[in-house]
Amino acid sequence: MPGFAPPVADERTALTAYLAHQRRALRVTAHGLTEEQARTAASASELSIGGLIKHAARCENFWTDLILQQRRGPQRTADESDADEFRLAPHESLADVLAAYAEAAERTDAVIAGIADLGQAVPVPRGLPWFPEEVGEWSVRWVLLHLIEETARHGGHADVIRESIDGATLYPLLAAAEAWPDPWFEAWAPASPGVGRQQAPVD
Numbered sequence: 001m002p003g004f005a006p007p008v009a010d011e012r013t014a015l016t017a018y019l020a021h022q023r024r025a026l027r028v029t030a031h032g033l034t035e036e037q038a039r040t041a042a043s044a045s046e047l048s049i050g051g052l053i054k055h056a057a058r059c060e061n062f063w064t065d066l067i068l069q070q071r072r073g074p075q076r077t078a079d080e081s082d083a084d085e086f087r088l089a090p091h092e093s094l095a096d097v098l099a100a101y102a103e104a105a106e107r108t109d110a111v112i113a114g115i116a117d118l119g120q121a122v123p124v125p126r127g128l129p130w131f132p133e134e135v136g137e138w139s140v141r142w143v144l145l146h147l148i149e150e151t152a153r154h155g156g157h158a159d160v161i162r163e164s165i166d167g168a169t170l171y172p173l174l175a176a177a178e179a180w181p182d183p184w185f186e187a188w189a190p191a192s193p194g195v196g197r198q199q200a201p202v203d
Contacts, residue, residue, distance in 0.1 A: 015144040022151040029158035031177040038094040042164035051087035052154045054097040060104040
């Protein structure tokens, strides 16, 4: 069942498997896109697929840093605005942000694998208005659940944007990206020559 998360035997496997599944769904929305399409805000919002993947990579690094207690502030640079967090800069490419996302995911997975107790405390950062003042700490378990929630939310955004660009939806994109044998869903293919050139790999 390549369209579903694999069977799970315990809590840790469930959390990491579902996070991996949501990452995969987000990444595949970029399959076959050109650089221009990856920057396109095709829905009512200003979000683009490239920008969402960029944000997802930064989000994972931020939360992994919190688990390791290495950093407390946002990932963006001093000259970036909130909007810049969700769009590709002129010097950034789709391949760049896909690679950064893969690296961030690998780092998260390695850190989680090295933590024996998912109840381990993760201190809540202070001085950031979107974090609750009345809560002193989360757990690694809570962080993993939040990452699943965050990734799924942005995967939904990316689904809408991708369908607005060329009508492509999740299962046909997965069938195309992963070469599903005899898929129940007809694999996505570019509608015309030129669509899909300069495409970045999703794996």
